[in-house]
Amino acid sequence: xDQPNVTTTVLGADEIILNMxxxxxxxxxxxxxxxxxxxxxxxxxxxxxxxxxRGVEKIGENRTYPQFAPYVDxxxxxxxxxxxxxxxxxxxxxxxxxxxxxxxxxxxxLTELQRIASHLLWLGTHALDIGAITPVFYTFxxxxxxxxxxxxxxxxxxxxxxxxxxxxxxxTYDGFEEEVKAFCRDFEKKVVEYEELLTENRIxxxxxxxxxxxxxxxAIDMGATGPVLRGSGIRWDIRKAFPYAAYDQFQFDIPIGxxxxxxxxxxxxxxxxxxxxxxxxQAVESIPEGPILARVGKVIKPPPGEVYHSIEAPKGExxxxxxxxxxxxxxxxxxxxxxxxxxxxxxKMVRGHLxxxxxAIIGTLDIVLGEVDR
Amino acid sequence: xxxxxxxxxxxxxxxxxxxxxxxxxxxxxxxxPAGPAPEPLxxxxxxxxxARFGAAVGEATLDRKxxxxxxxxxxxxxxxxxxxxxxxxxxxxxxxxxxxxxxxxRFAVILNLYSFPRNERLRLKAPVDDACxxxxxxxxxxxxxxxxxFDMFGIVFEGHPGLKRILLPDEWKGxxxxxxxxxxxxxxxxxxxxxxIESGQ
Numbered sequence: 229x230d231q232p233n234v235t236t237t238v239l240g241a242d243e244i245i246l247n248m249x250x251x252x253x254x255x256x257x258x259x260x261x262x263x264x265x266x267x268x269x270x271x272x273x274x275x276x277x278x279x280x281x282r283g284v285e286k287i288g289e290n291r292t293y294p295q296f297a298p299y300v301d302x303x304x305x306x307x308x309x310x311x312x313x314x315x316x317x318x319x320x321x322x323x324x325x326x327x328x329x330x331x332x333x334x335x336x337x338l339t340e341l342q343r344i345a346s347h348l349l350w351l352g353t354h355a356l357d358i359g360a361i362t363p364v365f366y367t368f369x370x371x372x373x374x375x376x377x378x379x380x381x382x383x384x385x386x387x388x389x390x391x392x393x394x395x396x397x398x399x400t401y402d403g404f405e406e407e408v409k410a411f412c413r414d415f416e417k418k419v420v421e422y423e424e425l426l427t428e429n430r431i432x433x434x435x436x437x438x439x440x441x442x443x444x445x446x447a448i449d450m451g452a453t454g455p456v457l458r459g460s461g462i463r464w465d466i467r468k469a470f471p472y473a474a475y476d477q478f479q480f481d482i483p484i485g486x487x488x489x490x491x492x493x494x495x496x497x498x499x500x501x502x503x504x505x506x507x508x509x510q511a512v513e514s515i516p517e518g519p520i521l522a523r524v525g526k527v528i529k530p531p532p533g534e535v536y537h538s539i540e541a542p543k544g545e546x547x548x549x550x551x552x553x554x555x556x557x558x559x560x561x562x563x564x565x566x567x568x569x570x571x572x573x574x575x576k577m578v579r580g581h582l583x584x585x586x587x588a589i590i591g592t593l594d595i596v597l598g599e600v601d602r
Numbered sequence: 603x604x605x606x607x608x609x610x611x612x613x614x615x616x617x618x619x620x621x622x623x624x625x626x627x628x629x630x631x632x633x634x635p636a637g638p639a640p641e642p643l644x645x646x647x648x649x650x651x652x653a654r655f656g657a658a659v660g661e662a663t664l665d666r667k668x669x670x671x672x673x674x675x676x677x678x679x680x681x682x683x684x685x686x687x688x689x690x691x692x693x694x695x696x697x698x699x700x701x702x703x704x705x706x707x708r709f710a711v712i713l714n715l716y717s718f719p720r721n722e723r724l725r726l727k728a729p730v731d732d733a734c735x736x737x738x739x740x741x742x743x744x745x746x747x748x749x750x751x752f753d754m755f756g757i758v759f760e761g762h763p764g765l766k767r768i769l770l771p772d773e774w775k776g777x778x779x780x781x782x783x784x785x786x787x788x789x790x791x792x793x794x795x796x797x798x799i800e801s802g803q
Contacts, residue, residue, distance in 0.1 A: 278769035285754075286778050286785065321666055448692055448718070451743030462718070469721055533640055533665050536714055536725065538695070549712065551700055564696040564714075572746045601769060 242266050246583070250279050254357045254587040257597030259571075261586065268582045273575050277568075280601035288561030293319050293528040294393060296561070301387040303563060304599040306349050309342035309378070310541040312391045317472055318537035318548035319393045320522075322530040329516045331395035332474040337408060337511045338381070338390055339473065339539075340504040344415070345374040346542035346594075347497050347504075351422060354494075354591035358435050363425050370418050373411050380407075394524035400515075408512045412505050419501055426494070436490040440577040440589040443488060450573040453566050454544025455500065456593060459485040459493035466540040473539075478510045490592040497594075529556050536564075543567050543594055563602060567595040640665035647689065647724070655681055670725045675711075678728045679735040679761075682713070686740050691715040691724060694741035697748060699755045703781040707731045709757055736762040754779035 239245070249260035258279035264272035284303060288296045300315045301308035313335055320326060327335070348371040352364030375385040380401050382390045390396075426432045442452065447460040457464060465482045467475040483499035485492025530552040538547030544566030551560040570593050577589050643664040648671060652659045658681070660672030673681050685691040696714040711734050713726040728734060736759035738744045748759040749768040756777035759765055767774060775791075776783050790801055 278767075278771070281769045283778055283785075286783075289779075290785075324666070446742075449742040451694055451741070464718065531639065534668075534670075535666050536668060536696070536723070545695065547696060547714070549696065549698060549714065560700045562696070562698045562712075568746065568750075569743060572743065 239264070240266065243271065248586065250276075255590055256353065256595060259590065259595070259597055259600070261574075261590075263578075263583065263586065265583065268584075270578050270581055270583065270586060273578050273586075275571060275574060277571070277597070278601050280597050282602065284602040285561055285563060288558055290557065292556045293530070293558065296558070297391075297393070298387070298389045300563070301389055302598060303565065303602055304541065304543065304546070304567065304596045305386060306596055307342050307346040307542045308386060308388045309338050309390050310346075310539065310546065312389060313339050313473065314537065314539040314541065314546045314548055316391045316393050317539065318535055318550055319528065319530065320524075321537050322533065322535045322550055322552055323393075323524060323528065324531075325394055325522050325524050327395040328519045328522055329474070330518045331391075331520045331522075333511050333515045334396055334400060334520070335391060336474045336478075337508050337515075338378070340508045340511070341374045341377060341408070341411075343504045343542045344501050344508075345371045347501050348374075350497065350542075350591075350594045351494075354588075354594075355426060355432075357587045357591045358432065360426065360429070360432065363422055366418070366421060366425070370411075370415060373414075377404075377407055377411065380404075392521065393528055395519070395521035397521070399520060405512050405515070408508060412509050412512075415505055416502075419498065419505075423498060427498075433491060435585075435588055436494060436592075438487070439490045439581060439585050440592055441487060441489045442573055442577050446573065446576055447488065450576065451569045452544070452573050453570065454540065454542070454594075455493055455496045456544065456570050456573065458482065459496045460488035461485055466538055466545060470538070472537075474511065475507070477514075478507045480504075480507050490588050493592050527556060529554065538564065541566055543596065543599070544570055565599045565602060567593075567597075567599040568602075571595050571600055640670075643669055643671075645669075650689075651681065651684075654684065668723065668725060670727060672727045672729070675728045675730045675734055678711075678726070679737060679740070681726070682737045682740045685715060685724070685726075689717070690719045691717045693718060694737070694743045694747075695723070697737070697744055697751060699751050699757055699779075701755060701779065701781045705729075709734075709755060711751070711757065713737070730757060732756060733758045733760055735760050736765075738762055753777065756780065 243264055243266050246263045246265050248263060249255040250258040260276040262274045263270050284299055287299055297315055300311040304311055348367040352367035355363040378388050379385045382388050382398055442460050444460045444462055447457050461484050463482050463484050468482060480503045483496045485496050532552055532554040534551040536547055536549045538545050546566055547564030549562040550558050553559040578586055640663040643662040648662045655677050658674040658677035662671045693716040695716045698712050700710045702708060707729040709730050711728045711730055715724045734757055736748055746768060748762050749765060751757055752759060752765055753767045753770055754777055793799060
């Protein structure tokens with residue numbers, strides 16, 4: 229509401245406007261931020277986005293349901309598996325179909341691995357932004373292991389198109405379970421390694437404690453979801469609130485923060501990686517046998533109607549709102565992007581901080597511009 | 603390892619493609635979602651809304667287990683405030699629109715609400731022509747979402763503090779998610795204007 233338009237706001241005698249981005253390495257893509265500064269202090273901000281806008285929703289209206297599935301991988305391109313899960317489940321809901329148990333288990337495993345991979349990428353780059361060079365080498369080492377599993381499973385590392393409407397196209401490869409288990413076994417120690425580098429590191433704590441505080445009331449008002457919401461102390465996760473895939477079968481905890489600052493969000497994501505590992509281990513021990521693809525027919529033609537389905541993507545609530553008019557193409561396809569809406573809280577978080585903290589706050593929101601701009 | 607899919611679960615075999623009227627006949631077997639045909643919804647919340655807002659509350663339906671209520675645009679803001687403050691729908695998940703080109707009013711503004719205390723979703727639909735009251739005073743989230751909606755559909759949100767384009771450049775012509783916005787025509791227009799030739803194809 230009090231969104232300032234810094235370009236039109238009258239500047240004080242000591243105030244200047246500083247442009248950050250779109251070609252700034254710490255903005256994680258092509259985000260441009262206009263900052264109103266009083267000395268080093270930020271007194272207002274405005275995000276300028278859309279540099280990566282490709283009209284994904286319009287494309288969706290001009291493709292059949294299966295044709296559009298690869299496009300969703302390119303919204304949040306560091307968590308393609310999660311996007312695919314959300315889309316496929318939304319269309320299944322629209323059809324009134326359900327994926328067979330085996331498919332739901334494998335989907336859960338891959339999606340949780342993707343969450344770990346996405347959080348690892350976030351951790352490495354976030355630490356790099358703040359000045360800690362080492363973690364990025366560690367995290368990319370483990371992320372590579374996950375990407376190798378994806379590659380063996382479906383042939384692609386990033387834009388995977390791993391799932392199909394109705395289940396899976398591919399069976400798991402020989403040795404899938406063992407590789408996943410081996411990864412989980414090693415990963416427990418790796419998280420400890422990252423924590424040793426950062427959690428009690430004095431510079432890290434000073435750069436993140438009390439920076440970018442988002443109160444629980446603001447978090448709800450600004451529509452924040454995912455680790456940003458949980459960092460503010462609200463224990464809410466779609467995996468628990470509206471379980472999908474096979475999440476109702478497994479035990480896991482929802483970590484929350486206390487103060488809602490950058491450090492809390494860091495701790496929440498670290499714990500989430502541990503919990504994801506827990507889910508993967510439970511799931512990989514109990515994959516049921518059976519078919520992997522439900523019979524949805526070759527031509528996907530949902531009955532007229534509409535559906536909103538959302539999943540807990542690594543960044544927050546990723547929702548698909550699809551309106552069907554009974555043809556093979558969606559009449560309207562809306563993607564509810566977590567990054568876009570989380571970024572809205574940026575102005576609230578950044579005011580009163582120093583220019584150097586802006587980088588920490590962009591990092592802690594964990595945005596992907598492909599998803600912000602769509 | 604390839605699974606032959608011998609054991610089929612009781613699924614609506616070719617529900618979508620096969621029969622002529624799938625909505626009525628096929629959807630009985632599937633276990634999870636209710637019949638994909640929307641059915642009327644009548645619960646306490648809807649009754650309270652009707653009692654309070656009378657004729658402004660239109661059709662209430664349950665589509666695939668999701669509650670949908672149609673609200674007239676003139677009472678939309680009041681209804682949102684009521685839903686937030688008294689019914690505890692404290693979270694605006696999403697705000698978007700659908701262009702029903704041939705209908706009147708042409709657009710439907712869609713608000714996806716969520717309530718943390720009730721763990722419940724509710725979808726509001728407001729049929730509008732090209733102007734709609736802004737709900738930014740109720741939920742802060744609506745700011746960017748309404749800007750995006752304006753950008754894509756050209757719906758003016760009255761009372762929005764800074765309604766301007768968000769994803770597209772300010773000088774962009776037209777609103778891309780409108781059904782009468784032709785992607786190819788836009789390319790041709792650009793080519794004519796900037797290259798001075800008839801077509802780039």
